[in-house]
Amino acid sequence: MAINQIKKILLVDDDPLFLKLVGQVFKKSGFEYITAQSAEEALELLHTIPTPDIIISDYEMLKMNGLEFRTHLMLDAAYKDIPFIFLTSFSDHDLVLKGLNLQAIDYVTKDTSVNVIVSKVNNILFAVEKQRELSELEIKKAAKSLNIKSIPVGSPVINGYTIDFWHQAYHDIPGGDFIDFIKVSDTHNFIVLGDVMGKKWMAWFFTFGFLSYVRSAVRFAAYNGEYSTAKILKQVNDVICFDDVLKDILSSLSLLLINTETGRITYSGAGDLPLLHYETAAGQLKTIGSQGLLLGLFANGNYDEQEIILQRGDGLFVFTDGMIDFTDSTGKKSDYEQFSKKLGSFLGQAGNFEYLKDSLFNNNLNRQVDDQSIISIYKN
Numbered sequence: 002m003a004i005n006q007i008k009k010i011l012l013v014d015d016d017p018l019f020l021k022l023v024g025q026v027f028k029k030s031g032f033e034y035i036t037a038q039s040a041e042e043a044l045e046l047l048h049t050i051p052t053p054d055i056i057i058s059d060y061e062m063l064k065m066n067g068l069e070f071r072t073h074l075m076l077d078a079a080y081k082d083i084p085f086i087f088l089t090s091f092s093d094h095d096l097v098l099k100g101l102n103l104q105a106i107d108y109v110t111k112d113t114s115v116n117v118i119v120s121k122v123n124n125i126l127f128a129v130e131k132q133r134e135l136s137e138l139e140i141k142k143a144a145k146s147l148n149i150k151s152i153p154v155g156s157p158v159i160n161g162y163t164i165d166f167w168h169q170a171y172h173d174i175p176g177g178d179f180i181d182f183i184k185v186s187d188t189h190n191f192i193v194l195g196d197v198m199g200k201k202w203m204a205w206f207f208t209f210g211f212l213s214y215v216r217s218a219v220r221f222a223a224y225n226g227e228y229s230t231a232k233i234l235k236q237v238n239d240v241i242c243f244d245d246v247l248k249d250i251l252s253s254l255s256l257l258l259i260n261t262e263t264g265r266i267t268y269s270g271a272g273d274l275p276l277l278h279y280e281t282a283a284g285q286l287k288t289i290g291s292q293g294l295l296l297g298l299f300a301n302g303n304y305d306e307q308e309i310i311l312q313r314g315d316g317l318f319v320f321t322d323g324m325i326d327f328t329d330s331t332g333k334k335s336d337y338e339q340f341s342k343k344l345g346s347f348l349g350q351a352g353n354f355e356y357l358k359d360s361l362f363n364n365n366l367n368r369q370v371d372d373q374s375i376i377s378i379y380k381n
Contacts (some may be wrong), residue, residue: 008126009051010034013043013058013070014088019111023057026115027122039063040070047080054126057118059111060089078199084125151179151208152374159190160261162311163379165354167362169369171323176372177204177252178321179212185223188262193219194273194376195254196321198295210247211296214240215254230256230269231306234293238271238302251295255319259378266309266317266378271296274322277341279348281314286345311380318344319378323371324362354379 010032014020020036027034035050037043040062047053056074060067067087074080087108109118156164170176177197184190193215197204218236222228234256241247254271268276270291277286293304311317325340347361354377362375 008032008054010122011037011043011046011050011053011056013037013040013056013062013067015039015059015062019059023115023118026119030119030123032119032122040065040067040073043070044073052079053083055084055086055122057086057088057122060087084129086122086125151175151205151212153180153182157182157184157190159259161264161381162259162261163354163381164192164376165379166374166376167354167358168375169362169373171369171372175205177208178323178372178374179208180374180376181212181216183216183219185219188260189223189228190259190261191219192257192259192319192376192378193254194319194321194374195252195296196273196323196372196374198251198253207247207250207252210244210250211237211241211252211254214244215256228258228260228267229306230258230267231293231304234269234271234296234304235302238296238304239300241297242300247297249297251297253321254296255291257317257319257378264310266311268307268309269293269304271302271304272298274320274325274337276309277318277320277344278309278311279316279318279345280312281316282312286341286348288341311378313380315380316348317378318375320375321372323369323373324375326370 010027012020012024012027012034013036014023015038017038020038024034024036035046035053037046040058041064043056043058058067058070062070065073067089071085071087074083074085088111089108109121152168153166156166164182166180168178168180170178179193179195179197181193182190183193193212195208195211195215197207197211214237215233218233218240222233222236227233234254237254252271253273255273255276256269256271258267260267268289268291271293272295273291275288275290278289279286289307289309291305291307294302296302309317322335325337326335343361344357347357357377362373
């Protein structure tokens, strides 16, 4: 079966002649391949190369064998879901079962025709791609039929401030980013930006659990006259750590409270990226970081609270890691400083958020590797 785009294979074997033979056959079949002559070398390579679409590994290798190599991959969330095929020079029923128990896709003996191996890989990658497409389709159907959203339709109106946001789901599939604007009184407005970690396209289902807890904690705190963002985050985290559904799910969160009466903004963060404060008078950006841990990581999240005062014309930017992530020839990268510099250079010219969207954010879509979300707060 044909694969629509070039797929990358990591071949692991301590026999260099076998690697060369198999690699050349895969190359002629339209694949890109990378070789490693030991499991240890393969583990080091995985940190420096683009994530392969499939791994084919020999079982019998010195030091770390194929089963041990697979076990290492299973312990790493970044690699455990890569389709994996074992190669061996002998057939052993118990060995096959051990490999399959480690979620290996297939088990092939080395005397199998190389063309047959290529055909197996083609079929596996085709099946994986189809399953991914079906999963994404189901999520899109669910989002449409449930008619519930983790991203608001429009920005809130807050006296003295202009609030804007931009969100782009990865591959247009609802993902782990969530945004909310919660008005609890004429003078108190909360801004929420979160990102459920990992889970790929399944993250969207968990956003509503986090959002419901945040909304409840904010409403309950406001009802009791308590406006501490740090205390609200602690309450949310305490509940999540004891929730049987969410206790193993982690999420970052930025929680801000705008008090229009005092002109002050209170901020607390849970494993989020530092905010960027644009000072118009100085014409520069400065970072505002938090110490809080990801929601759901530990019962004590050590959440702190900071007060921010925006002068007239100042801007405050809150964003998820999808804004700083990108891909190049060596794979996925994150560069907070690069994003900060780009944003700063445009702020010196920009008169409004629409300019930023058209000039900066929309131009990054071809390098997008995750959901992208950013909220801007301008002091009028």
